[in-house]
Amino acid sequence: xxxxxxxxxxxxxxxxxxxxxxxxxxxxxxxxxxxxxxxxxxxxxxxxxxxxxxxxxxxxxxxxxxxxxxxxxxxxxxxxxxxxxxxxxxxxxxxxxxxxxxxxxxxxxxxxxxxxxxxxxxxxxxxxxxxxxxxxxxxxxxxxxxxxxxxxxxxxxxxxxxxxxxxxxxxxxxxxxxxxxxxxxxxxxxxxxxxxxxxxxxxxxxxxxxxxxxxxxxxxxxxxxxxxxxxxxxxxxxxxxxxxxxxxxxxxxxxxxxxxxxxxxxxxxxxxxxxxxxxxxxxxxxxxxxxxxxxxxxxxxxxxxxxxxxxxxxxxxxxxxxxxxxxxxxxxxxxxxxxxxxxxxxxxxxxxxxxxxxxxxxxxxxxxxxxxxxxxxxxxxxxxxxxxxxxxxxxxxxxxxxxxxxxxxxxxxxxxxxxxxxxxxxxxxxxxxxxxxxxxxxxxxxxxxxxxxxxxxxxxxxxxxxxxxxxxxxxxxxxxxxxxxxxxxxxxxxxxxxxxxxxxxxxxxxxxxxxxxxxxxxxxxxxxxxxxxxxxxxxxxxxxxxxxxxxxxxxxxxxxxxxxxxxxxxxxxxxxxxxxxxxxxxxxxxxxxxxxxxxxxxxxxxxxxxxxxxxxxxxxxxxxxxxxxxxxxxxxxxxxxxxxxxxxx
Amino acid sequence: xxxxxxxxxxxxxxxxxxxxxxxxxxxxxxxxxxxxxxxxxxxxxxxxxxxxxxxxxxxxxxxxxxxxxxxxxxxxxxxxxxxxxxxxxxxxxxxxxxxxxxxxxxxxxxxxxxxxxxxxxxxxxxxxxxxxxxxxxxxxxxxxxxxxxxxxxxxxxxxxxxxxxxxxxxxxxxxxxxxxxxxxxxxxxxxxxxxxxxxxxxxxxxxxxxxxxxxxxxxxxxxxxxxxxxxxxxxxxxxxxxxxxxxxxxxxxxxxxxxxxxxxxxxxxxxxxxxxxxxxxxxxxxxxxxxxxxxxxxxxxxxxxxxxxxxx
Numbered sequence: 023x024x025x026x027x028x029x030x031x032x033x034x035x036x037x038x039x040x041x042x043x044x045x046x047x048x049x050x051x052x053x054x055x056x057x058x059x060x061x062x063x064x065x066x067x068x069x070x071x072x073x074x075x076x077x078x079x080x081x082x083x084x085x086x087x088x089x090x091x092x093x094x095x096x097x098x099x100x101x102x103x104x105x106x107x108x109x110x111x112x113x114x115x116x117x118x119x120x121x122x123x124x125x126x127x128x129x130x131x132x133x134x135x136x137x138x139x140x141x142x143x144x145x146x147x148x149x150x151x152x153x154x155x156x157x158x159x160x161x162x163x164x165x166x167x168x169x170x171x172x173x174x175x176x177x178x179x180x181x182x183x184x185x186x187x188x189x190x191x192x193x194x195x196x197x198x199x200x201x202x203x204x205x206x207x208x209x210x211x212x213x214x215x216x217x218x219x220x221x222x223x224x225x226x227x228x229x230x231x232x233x234x235x236x237x238x239x240x241x242x243x244x245x246x247x248x249x250x251x252x253x254x255x256x257x258x259x260x261x262x263x264x265x266x267x268x269x270x271x272x273x274x275x276x277x278x279x280x281x282x283x284x285x286x287x288x289x290x291x292x293x294x295x296x297x298x299x300x301x302x303x304x305x306x307x308x309x310x311x312x313x314x315x316x317x318x319x320x321x322x323x324x325x326x327x328x329x330x331x332x333x334x335x336x337x338x339x340x341x342x343x344x345x346x347x348x349x350x351x352x353x354x355x356x357x358x359x360x361x362x363x364x365x366x367x368x369x370x371x372x373x374x375x376x377x378x379x380x381x382x383x384x385x386x387x388x389x390x391x392x393x394x395x396x397x398x399x400x401x402x403x404x405x406x407x408x409x410x411x412x413x414x415x416x417x418x419x420x421x422x423x424x425x426x427x428x429x430x431x432x433x434x435x436x437x438x439x440x441x442x443x444x445x446x447x448x449x450x451x452x453x454x455x456x457x458x459x460x461x462x463x464x465x466x467x468x469x470x471x472x473x474x475x476x477x478x479x480x481x482x483x484x485x486x487x488x489x490x491x492x493x494x495x496x497x498x499x500x501x502x503x504x505x506x507x508x509x510x511x512x513x514x515x516x517x518x519x520x521x522x523x524x525x526x527x528x529x530x531x532x533x534x535x536x537x538x539x540x541x542x543x544x545x546x547x548x549x550x551x552x553x554x555x556x557x558x559x560x561x562x563x564x565x566x567x568x569x570x571x572x573x574x575x576x577x578x579x580x581x582x583x584x585x586x587x588x589x590x591x592x593x594x595x596x597x598x599x600x601x602x603x604x605x606x607x608x609x610x611x612x613x614x615x616x617x618x619x620x621x622x623x624x625x626x627x628x629x630x631x632x633x634x635x636x637x638x639x640x641x642x643x644x645x646x647x648x649x650x651x652x653x654x655x656x657x658x659x660x661x662x663x664x665x666x667x668x669x670x671x
Numbered sequence: 672x673x674x675x676x677x678x679x680x681x682x683x684x685x686x687x688x689x690x691x692x693x694x695x696x697x698x699x700x701x702x703x704x705x706x707x708x709x710x711x712x713x714x715x716x717x718x719x720x721x722x723x724x725x726x727x728x729x730x731x732x733x734x735x736x737x738x739x740x741x742x743x744x745x746x747x748x749x750x751x752x753x754x755x756x757x758x759x760x761x762x763x764x765x766x767x768x769x770x771x772x773x774x775x776x777x778x779x780x781x782x783x784x785x786x787x788x789x790x791x792x793x794x795x796x797x798x799x800x801x802x803x804x805x806x807x808x809x810x811x812x813x814x815x816x817x818x819x820x821x822x823x824x825x826x827x828x829x830x831x832x833x834x835x836x837x838x839x840x841x842x843x844x845x846x847x848x849x850x851x852x853x854x855x856x857x858x859x860x861x862x863x864x865x866x867x868x869x870x871x872x873x874x875x876x877x878x879x880x881x882x883x884x885x886x887x888x889x890x891x892x893x894x895x896x897x898x899x900x901x902x903x904x905x906x907x908x909x910x911x912x913x914x915x916x917x918x919x920x921x922x923x924x925x926x927x928x929x930x931x932x933x934x935x936x937x938x939x940x941x942x943x944x945x946x947x948x949x950x951x952x953x954x955x956x957x958x959x960x961x962x963x964x965x966x967x968x969x970x971x972x973x974x975x976x977x978x979x980x981x982x983x
Contacts, residue, residue: 161682165966166690169921170958173943177951178697254812258925261814262940274812281818281929284833288822295815303810310806398883430889442880447902447978456898457888492978508888 060311133191142202434509788869
């Protein structure tokens with residue numbers, strides 16, 4: 023264990039006696055650093071409210087005071103924001119207009135929350151008929167444009183702004199109901215709520231305390247966004263002159279007055295219009311900040327991607343002994359953009375017509391190795407050292423152009439998620455036609471014949487029927503056959519299959535493996551298969567590559583790996599495999615867990631879990647060493663250990 | 672898809688009923704008598720009684736609604752209290768300007784918004800533009816934006832007429848010119864919403880497993896984006912286009928008033944100001960019917976883009 027937890031502990035115990043004000047400041051600094059716009063928006067809204075309350079005191083002129091000798095003036099020392107068509111001071115009217123403008127929006131907000139929160143939580147928490155009824159009514163309310171309903175309300179209720187704002191809150195509440203419902207649905211299933219229910223806490227209390235607290239984040243986001251929307255609607259109605267404002271200026275009304283004199287001057291449009299825009303923007307930014315704050319706790323932002331194609335990659339390119347290998351991966355390193363290394367040293371090769379399996383527990387970097395070899399790493403991850411020699415060309419150094427040359431035509435890929443790997447909006451025929459056309463210029467009839475042929479090659483019995491189906495109409499096993507057909511379309515020399523059978527039923531697994539084996543034998547294809555299943559290794563592979571914590575720890579023929587493992591992890595993994603265990607005896611497990619990326623020790627990464635570990639194992643980085651006749655291992659004690667004795671056979 | 676459309680149609684009936692019932696329900700909440708409230712305190716008792724008779728206010732509300740509904744089903748929405756013209760006649764004449772405006776704005780917003788959203792999904796500068804641009808575009812009130820456009824393009828530079836509408840049947844060129852500023856006004860916030868939704872839907876689609884399969888099979892990035900990802904993103908994009916259309920419909924209320932376009936929206940404002948209940952009631956029905964038709968079209972379009980919907 024490192025010293026990290028200790029320092030954290032002392033830091034905490036030191037912090038507690040410090041005064042609350044200091045803690046507040048540090049919290050504000052943190053908020054400022056992560057959400058500067060959110061802080062600015064909150065400060066702006068706070069200041070706006072203070073100015074609004076103080077408006078009668080701080081406004082330079084009474085808002086209704088006319089001066090017909092000084093109408094429509096621009097900004098001056100006397101009137102900082104100029105005067106309107108009756109010579110009234112625009113700044114004063116803007117300040118006095120804060121409370122009515124925001125006040126009406128807040129009325130709508132209160133109605134929005136009072137209706138939306140309880141109904142949403144009730145709907146999500148109770149489910150069933152209550153949920154169905156609330157959802158149906160919400161659906162109807164959401165389908166009618168709110169604006170027109172507000173006009174009806176105003177027509178009936180003599181332009182009452184109160185009635186309009188209550189109606190607005192009501193009409194918008196389905197949006198909040200939906201959000202609160204969704205959040206409550208998630209929280210309902212969580213253990214602490216279930217536990218509270220079991221221990222006899224009444225449902226009302228659970229809803230009011232536990233769920234409300236948890237769904238507060240999304241509700242605040244909605245509330246903030248709606249406050250802005252309500253302000254816009256209120257301003258629009260005031261602008262149209264449909265609200266009886268009782269003589270008080272509102273921002274929307276001021277824009278309306280300004281629009282009457284637009285042919286003389288446009289100036290009076292700007293102060294109230296910008297006030298509305300900036301305030302709505304502030305509410306929007308506040309909502310965004312709340313949303314980010316509630317999701318930030320989960321994942322820190324990745325740093326910007328740094329591409330290091332140069333020196334590090336070029337270092338290990340030339341390896342003369344690779345002539346007989348189709349694929350030779352040397353010292354491949356895969357790194358997150360944040361700098362965390364996921365794979366530190368993947369070194370293995372695949373010969374012509376050979377099937378090689380990469381084995382290891384989840385989290386050892388097998389899939390990342392496969393994707394890096396294919397040049398298909400997801401966003402935020404990149405290969406920044408080592409070489410991927412394919413047929414004598416370093417693909418990693420060659421970059422996108424080198425990959426473009428071999429993909430499909432030389433290198434095929436089969437993924438784990440068979441159905442998800444097919445585009446749901448295209449038929450099987452459409453998939454195959456597109457891929458075949460990339461490699462061969464064929465007439466329409468020949469194209470159809472070729473797609474049929476591909477499906478026959480993957481042993482699909484009725485290709486003509488399957489061609490016209492969409493992915494959702496076929497089974498997982500069938501989908502995996504189609505994926506193999508897609509991989510075969512360009513007649514590749516190597517197929518990289520990432521756990522191709524893991525997601526399938528056991529019987530289908532065997533069929534897919536048999537298919538791969540037959541294809542390999544029939545066409546002289548090379549296969550690199552990623553798996554965590556020794557059964558798959560035994561079934562199909564010639565050689566195996568064992569990975570642990572981001573590096574290759576052992577390579578060798580399947581025979582030598584199974585019978586004379588040269589790395590303790592391999593032996594332990596074999597002993598823990600249910601298919602090789604002695605029936606009736608207790609299945610061995612490996613104590614501990616794979617150290618996650620970023621927490622790898624300097625020496626042997628398996629040492630902490632290894633029964634044979636000595637001090638020498640922990641001293642420094644260990645290279646992959648050749649072990650005659652044809653194996654490689656990273657174990658420094660490989661010569662002295664007799665690991666095959668620890669196997670259950 | 673047929674089932675989905677039928678379900679939506681079945682849902683439309685109660686929707687239309689509830690929407691049309693609304694003003695009658697609201698009148699029940701009015702203190703005192705609608706006629707009195709409509710005419711204000713200066714009206715004489717004879718005037719009030721006349722209006723009461725015309726609106727049939729002496730009868731119970733449900734009966735008033737029933738009478739209105741049975742007439743409405745025959746296409747008779749009553750008579751405007753102000754102009755004394757049949758409501759249906761007034762509103763039919765207002766359809767062309769409103770639909771020109773809404774369809775135009777939706778088209779412009781969809782074309783530009785989708786293009787921007789696709790670019791934004793592929794990272795780079797456009798992502799930032801869409802992020803900050805949509806935040807600002809959605810914060811600007813449409814009525815103010817319209818006025819600013821009038822100030823710039825009509826008053827200052829005299830490029831477009833500040834107000835007015837020319838029917839397409841009279842002069843298609845002037846029709847187009849008269850619509851430019853109103854369409855820009857309505858399409859800017861709409862564009863922001865479409866661009867954001869397109870960006871999100873495209874990012875999701877581009878992160879799907881099938882995209883990796885296609886990349887591994889050497890399918891071009893162009894085909895991946897346009898043939899595959901966009902098709903998969905079509906359903907959420909269509910949903911937002913439907914919502915944008917309905918938003919533009921609501922936007923006509925302010926925008927038609929600013930640009931003096933004789934459409935449903937400006938009529939609704941005038942009817943509200945004049946408290947012309949039969950007319951505003953008619954606008955509600957027209958709005959609701961347009962919403963129903965748009966939703967139906969969106970559903971049919973879902974089926975075109977999503978084979979899973981189509982089969983069911």
